[in-house]
Amino acid sequence: MTDQPAAEADQAKFEISFRDFLEGVHPSVQRGVRDVWHTVRYASGGTSRYITVPPLRLHCDECDGEHWFRGQDIQIGDRSGSSIYVNYTCSDCQKQRKIFSLVVTTSDDEYGAAFVYKFGEYPQFGVPVPNKVLRLFDGADAENFKKGRRCESQGLGIGAFAYYRRVVEKHKDDIFNEIIKVCATLGDCEDLIAELEAAKKEKQFTTSVEKIKSGLPQGLLINGHNPLLALHGALSLGLHSETDEDCLQAAKDVRVVLADLVEKMSTLKQDNAELNSAVQRLLKRKAKADPNGA
Secondary structure (H helix, E strand, O other): OOOHHHHHHHHHOOOEEHHHHHHHOOOOEEEEEEOOEEEEEOOOOOEEEEEOOOOEEEEEOOOOEEEEEEOOOEEEEOOOOEEEEEEEEEOOOOOOEEEEEEEEEEOOOOOOOEEEEEEEEEOOOOOOOOHHHHOOOOHHHHHHHHHHHHHHHOOOHHHHHHHHHHHHHHOHHHHHHHHHHHHHHHOOOHHHHHHHHHHOOOOOHHHHHOOOOOOOOHHHOEOOEOHHHHHHHHHOOOOOOOOHHHHHHHHHHHHHHHHHHHHHHHHHHHHHHHHHHHHHHHHHHHHHHOOOOO
């Protein structure tokens, strides 16, 4: 009779799917992974194990966005603990490749579980920093932000957080200026603009955000929440009192929220510019059709 608690404890070792491991776990990490392999039975009675290569949602440089990548299952026979390369190709452009270097130590678990160590991947782990974000910073700090992204990709939380916080603190005025441009474009944001101008006089990003009491325009909110408050919460983390894992999560939060804010600001300015151009063209057309203003 199977010891149920022991069986459940053993299964708990394999807490992540193979797809989630490949997409979301940085290199130099081993995890217990489920759904890694399956058995093929031949008519001769023999069997062989295959690595089950799942479709992945990854960034494609060729397509400049997130797309599906697919590969082919890999026969490993009875080998276990050997290094393998898993090759993927973007399903859309058929040009961009993604390669994972792994060591897969299979088990006899019926769910295809294995211990998987990720040596590395090419292109490197993680989504590149959007150019719209990098344009907020000058050359040296844009490179520092990319260094933070590389630290994050390697699971170096303290390093990633330190780089991100340094750059955001140094360029808080640039972030506020971009929000002011959006407010000026949309109109009816005088109180918020005044608070943003006052906030620029503070030295620290967290202190400056505390000066802003007015809400941001609806189009800049993330699921109804103020992104500046989200950045404030992440950047308030005590670098010397938190674990590397906590710093890693905070660094990721800073990057994701900042990227979303920059994208929303760009979209609002572009949409409003297009709208203004359209209105001007219509007014000119109306003036030509009715020169007397009747």
